[in-house]
Amino acid sequence: MEKELRLELDTIINTSNNNITITDENGIILRSNREHWKMYDIEEGSYIGTSIYELEKKGILSPSINALVLKEKKVVQVLQHTKSGHVIMSTGYPVFNKEGQLIRAISYSQDQTEIYRLQEQYEQLQSKVAGFQAEVEELRGKEASQHPILFRSSKMKQIITTIQRVAKSDATILFLGASGVGKSTLARYIHDRSERHKEPFIEVNCSTIPETLFESEMFGYEPGSFTGAHKSGRKGLIEQADQGTLFLDEIGELPLSIQVKLLKVLQEKKMTRVGGKVEHLVNFRLITATNQPLKEMVDEGKFRLDLYYRLNVIPISIPPLHERQDDIVILLQHYLQIMNEKHHSTKKLHPSTYHQLVQYKWPGNVREMENILERLVLTIEDPIIRPEHLPLELQSNIKETVESSHYEQDMVEKKSLKEAVEEVEIQMLSRAKKQCKTTYEMAELLQISQPTVIYKLKKYKNHLQ
Template sequence: MDNITLEMELQKIIETSNNNITITDEKGIILRSHPDHWSIYGMKPDQYIGKSVYQLEEEGLLSPSINAIVLKEKKPSRIMQHTKTGRVVMSTGYPVFNEEGSLVRVISYSQDQTEIWKLQEQYKQLERKVKGYQTEVEELRGKEFVQHSILVRSAVMQQILKTVHGVAKTDANILLLGPSGVGKSTVARSIHKKSNREKEPFIEVNCSTIPESLFESEIFGYEHGAFTGAAKNGKQGLIEQADGGTLFLDEVGELPMAMQAKLLKVIQEKKIMRIGGKKEQHIDFRLITATNQNLDKMVEQGTFRLDLYYRLHVIPIQIPALSERKEDIPILIQHYVQHTNDKYQMEKTFHPSTYDILVHYEWPGNIRELENLVERLILTTEETTIYPKHLPSSIRGMDNGENQERWSIEQEAEGKQDLKKTLEEVEKRLIEKAYQQCKTTYEMADYLGISQPSVIYKLKKYKDHFGDTKTNPC
């Protein structure tokens, strides 16, 4: 085979190689190279042949030159280069020795690794974000343990927690106010956990669930033989059980008037006497009460004692409805989704559109309603992702039109593999909405952010869907 043929073969190998090949002599002069290779260094194809890699290093085009490194070290080497054009290049060089052992050529291979490098950087950033999220979750879990599942993001609830933290170490009576289901019981438990009584009993009494005929015996207890059917050894009352700890009277507005007077005496004297008993007992307890009723109005109506009201109303804490602190809704949903999944060993998730609807929902039942809904959806939805279509109609009906439109479009696209048809359907919906809300094609153009001729074209495109198109009044 003659030299011309060898020359042609070598040149064709260099030009068609997937790797950018560059060959230099023993002085670093470029003899051959892939013609497209130097564009990543900002050079034109006719600028590199005959150039010295040392000169290119000085000019900052090669940082550094792999061929120069191999010429110096006389062994295979690999480096990462950062070019003036912002590219990242991996270069590998190999020395070529003649029969006498002298280095006569260096062959290097270069690959543009910019996209891979960017992906690696993005992955590293993602890892850092994930670690940050994990840290945030761990901190949240730690706070959840301390605050007994009080998950907050809203400023109003953060201020309430500051108040709770400030009064927890005292023995002052606390009255928790707010609608049903806002978490008054949880706040009461949090106060107990932060208090000096945290290792002592926390006794919760729902005043609305105990029949009036049994109320006194349940609250104060009774001695043996106090009444027909009394237990043989008597019974310890709920106040007595709270000795040393915290007594939490929920729905205190439901207390019968007769019991209000007796409770007032207990609060003042910290003494109780069981039914049928002859000796008072000193009881040391911290009192927290809660109600969803307007005690001021009840006092005016004569259904709640004013003197008891003043005793309970030492430190009032008003807990707002969930609709007044929507910032808390997403983290509450996340919490109950995770809690329910763990409880039933499931892996259900909520679609972002579902979150949007739930955030805008008014939640008349507050946190209790949210918790129950999340559990019901996870248990009754067969799909792993819970979409707006799975929500009760009463909740979907209260959503605003924007969210309704967004998730209906997502439902339309769900399961379809034809991108063109899906995009056309979305476009048709948006054109239809603009058609209904605007009077002219110019208004439609402004509404959609496109040109007026484009509006006319699209109306004609979907004329079977809309019927007669609107005309320009101008």
């Protein structure tokens, strides 16, 4: 009977899909199926009577599942790595006698090498896909917004928060603000983040279209509508914006006759071309902007009250650049880099020049900044743009220019680089201290950590103004 049980056991072990190993309480291998040791590069028959601890020392079993079972005296599962590169999943079970003594350890092993390699390949593929997706998103972002919204001031943070909140809706937005503050850039920013971002963004500057051509430009015309009309007719700007966004800049310049027709389009969602009889359905999101006081124009009879209420659903006032000095700092760096790249230059701003540009009132706002920096990059031969290179309107007063020259000369005469760096740090800390209320604001302005600000304030406390 015992002989038959042994035969049955040997048959079970040798025909099992799992690789089975049985050891005694001392770790000596008693039984194992023939295919098992091929995974460990050991010849068949050389394992019976071998100690698993020896095989572990030689690195053949790394680690030995049976050794772990004998040590832990409980079920154990491990992932083994062999010298030949196999990855093996092993599970071990303890066997106890009636007295509760551990007498055997039985382990089942499966070669997971191919699955493991497939998993690695899958993870690598996933990583590549994620990388490609990131690149695509980056390219989409660049394509969607050639002029990114750069800001640091609290006023612009509030405006961007509002814009992000309403971008997904179809609500009509009215931007109020002086020329050049970036109203068209913000309109594009909204379109790019709306549900219509894949559809056209049609921008119309109402102040640049002659009144006699306004109707045909906005509403289009049918063939033969007037002398000089195209033979096949033409879609108007409103029709071109169908399913997308129509941005009407300088809406205050819109003629009263066109105001009536625009109001009808907004109310009925349909329009008729000049010289035509067929009504065309249109569906667009309207964004408008003006630098004029529309409410006063309504009181003066220059702008329709009913159209004003249609446009004034979400009014957003954009403050002029001189009211958000924190934005000037990063915009100067941004547009100087753009102009350098555009004209293959490496111009830099002298610290005194940078200071004067930050203090300048910028009546033409962001547009003026772009133009002036491009002019400086193109016309100045020196690699460093100094205060004397600035246009006269930017030089606030002679005294400041003289002080800047003295400052520059003083920097040259310093005994060491360390002293020069300390002088610059003192100057910048003094200015930041005047502009900011807290050390956190100073850290944000200077682009350093708040603990560093505290350290430097203590270091230079006797030199700060």
